[in-house]
Amino acid sequence: MKELSHLNKYLFKYKFLLILGIIFLAVSNYFAVWPARVVRYALDYVTESFGLYRAADGSAISSSLFDDFETGILILGGLIIVMALTRGFFLFLVRQTIIVMSRKIEFDLKNEVFDQYQKLPLSFYRKNNTGDLMNRISEDVTRVRMYLGPGIMYGINLLILFPMVIYEMLRVNAELTFYALLPLPVLSVSIYLVNNIINKRSEEIQESLSDLSTHVQEAFSGIRVLKAFVREMDSSRKFNIASEEYKDKSLKLTFVNALFFPLIMALIGLSIILTIYIGGNKVIKGEITYGNIAEFVLYVNMLTWPVTALGWITSIIQRAAASQKRINQFLKEENHIQSTENLDVDIVGKLAFENVSFVYPDSGIKALDQVSFEVSPGESIAIIGTTGSGKSTIANLILRLYDTTQGGVKIDGKPIEAYDISSMRSQMGYVPQDVFLFSDSIENNIAFGGDDITKEQIIQAAKDADLYDNIDDFPEGFQTMLGERGITLSGGQKQRTSIARAIVKNPKLLILDDALSAVDTNTENTILKSLARIMKGRTSVIISHRVSSAKLADKIIVLDDGKIIEQGTNESLLAAGGVYKELYDKQLKQEEEA
Template sequence: MKELSHLNKYLLKYKLLLVLGIIFLIVSNYFAIWPAKVVRYAIDYVTESFALYHVFEGGSLGGILFTKLEVGVVILGIIILVMALLRGFFLFLVRQTIIVMSRKIEYDLKNEVYVQYQNLPLSFYRKNNTGDLMNRISEDVSRVRMYLGPGIMYGINLLVLFPMVIYEMLKVNAELTFYALLPLPLLSVSIYFVNNVINKRSEEIQQSLSSMSTFTQEAFSGIRVIKAFVREKDSVKNFLKESENYKHKSLRLVFVNSLFHPLIMALIGLSVILTIYVGGNQVIDGKISYGNIAEFVIYVNMLTWPVTALGWITSIIQMAAASQKRINEFLKEKNDIVSDKDLDVEVKGNIKFENVSFTYPDSGTKALRNISFEVNAGESIAIIGTTGSGKSTIANLIGRMYDATDGKISIDGRSIKDYRLSKLRSQTGYVPQDVFLFSDSIGSNIAFGADNISKEDIIQAAKDADLYDNIKEFPKSFETMLGERGITLSGGQKQRASIARAIVRNPKILIMDDALSAVDTNTENTILNSLQRIMKGRTSVIISHRVSSAKLADKIIVLDDGEIIEQGTNESLLAKNGVYKELYDKQLQQEEVD
């Protein structure tokens, strides 16, 4: 229960619903117990009335007694019906309080987890896979809700009903109570162990289903590759293997489930037999009446579900505790990327790196070593280098996706850590290397990064990114819906949409991380011409492996293995005949060949 104590704040928040639910539960159990007494009274009344009727049978008094017997039975039947309806009504209220409470807490808990996900740094997502994150906010929260709803409801019902029924049974006969309850502990223990087996096999099925779903998702996502390499048969073969595994585990669960109800019925039947046998002997001895036996049988059946539920509730609590532990692991994660002074100011865009080094916390890879450079507000800088040289890491550090391991990064003379994160990022336009577009209209994707963007701004951003003509050819223009991750667009169109999304914000700092890698030379030149106008008045960081993109910048730095090996202007670097000149000549020759 230690892990589940995290939920106490929510139980306190909805304490009114919980208290009302307990009250309604007590009242509903009161109306559940009374019919057993009425049945006992009815059987005894009918038995005694028939005995008296047989004495006066055939006479006028016999007719009067029979009429009264009929009226009495009808009245008792109405009383039982009314009590059943009242019990049903209060059970409805129980579900409208306790179950509703569990749904409200589920809603709050999912929101708490999702908000935590949004606040955690990029390093967190590098360590955890998407499937696990999804499971914790869906499957784990659902299991916790089962504890908060049915678990609490049936648990309280057991605590309330058991003493009430035992008290009524002891009032009638203590010996008969002992024999009637004798099989129930065995029933609860048996169900506990059977439930554990069921839960274990259910988890195996969930894992198998998850594996099969993952395989299917990958097969659908990579259908082009499968078809291109003619691997359809292998794909079907592998799916059949996963499906066979799922079927095998499902049949094992069905086997255990098939034993579940017979076990319950057998033990309940044993309790009823003992009640009738021992009760029958006591009726013969004149200790109890026929009605008492019927009353006890009803009591035994009333206790059957709460005792049966004991093992089920225990399993629910165990699963909920395990799930809440997994949730708590993420809720306890801390975001180290926080603002020191929470400055909410507009930036001009002067960026300065002073002996900055960075090592990725999850992998231990040292990406940058003693990087120092400065770009004035309104100027542009190009960062070029081979794959793995640390170019994208610099972009991540400017946007504070990570904090530098050593050294200092400042913007406008202030440490980057002093700025409010949301304010800093809202003034930065970022075009990532790995473009991600949402399953929404292309217009909404372009306007994603800013509020209150006009249609004219969206159109202008599309024109600047050389995407407008493509969009106009789409069936619904800017309202055209994109597929998952923008699959309906080509690689170049996705990159241009990402550029439009960045520049529509009119950012003070524009970062383009290899933003033109998927476009051809002609399109690149068109976009670069537009970017020359766009970059005026704002600080621009152009990260690229193409020298053609770097030529636009006021200054250029060349990275290799996390270190600056050359820096200067395009002309000065060409004059040095170093690494930059070598890259320039190679790419120029490649363009001539193309």
């Protein structure tokens, strides 16, 4: 229960629902126990009245005795019906309190987990896979809700009902109580063991279903590749294997489920047989009445589900504790990227790297080594280098997705750590190397970075990114819905949409991380002309492996293996005849050949 103690704050938050639920449970159980007494009264009344009626048969009072007998039966029957309806009403209220409470806590817990996900740094997502994150916010939270809802409800019901019923049974006969309850502990232990087997096999089925779903998703997502390489039959074969495995595990679970209810019914039947046999002997001896046997049978049936639920509840608690432990692991994760002064000010755009070194914490790879440069407000800088040279790491550090290992990054002369993170990032425009678009309209994707973006700004951003004509050709225009990860668009269109999204909010600092890698030379020239106008008056960082993109920049630095090996202007670097000149000549030759 240590891990589940995290939920105590939510139980306290919804304490009134929980308290009302307990009260309603107590009342409903009171009306569950009393009908057994009424049944006893009714049977004894029938037995005695029928004896009197037979003794007076043929006399003048026989008709009167029959009328009284009939009236009494109707009253007792009506009383049982009223109690049953009253109990049903309070059980409805129980579910409207305890189960509603569990749903509210589920809502709060999912939001808590999601908020935590939002706060955690990029390094967290590099070491945790998406499937695991999804499971913790869905499957694990659902298991916790089962403990908070049915687990608590049936657990409290057992604690309330059991003493009430045992008290009533002991009042009648202690020995008969012992024999009537004898099979119930065996029933509870059996249910617990069977439930564990069911849970284990259910988890195996879930894993198998997850593998099956992953295979189907990959087959549909990569259908172009499948068809291009004529691998449809191979994909079907793998699907059949995964499907066969899922079927076999499902049949094993079905077999265990088939044993579940017969086991319950056998042990309940044994309890009832013992009650009738022992009770019958006591009736013969005159220790109890016929009504007491019927009363005991009803009491045994009342205890059957709570005792059966004991094993089920134990299993639920175990699963919930395991799930909550997994959730707590993420909730205890701390975001080390915190603001030191929470500065919420407009940035001018001066950017400086001072002897910055950076090592990725998850892999230990040293991406930057003593990198220093400075960009004045309104200036632009191009960072050129081959794959793995550390270019994208610079973008991550400017956005403060990571903190430097050594050295510091400054904006407007102040350490980047001093700024309020959300305020600072909101004044930056970022085009990532790996373009991500949401399954939404093109308009909403472009307007994603701001709250008050007008239609005119969206259109202008699309024009600046050389995207407007493409959008205009779509039947739905800006309302065209994009598929998963923007699959509706070509690679170049996705990249230009990402550029439009970055520039629509008029950022003070614009970061283009290999933003033109998926467009052809003509489109690149068109976008570059637009960018030349857009970058005027704002600090811009152009990260690219193409020299053509660097021509726009006021300054250029060349990275290799995390170190600055050359820096200057386009003209000075060409004149120097170093690495930059080699890249320039090589790419120029490739363009001429193309």
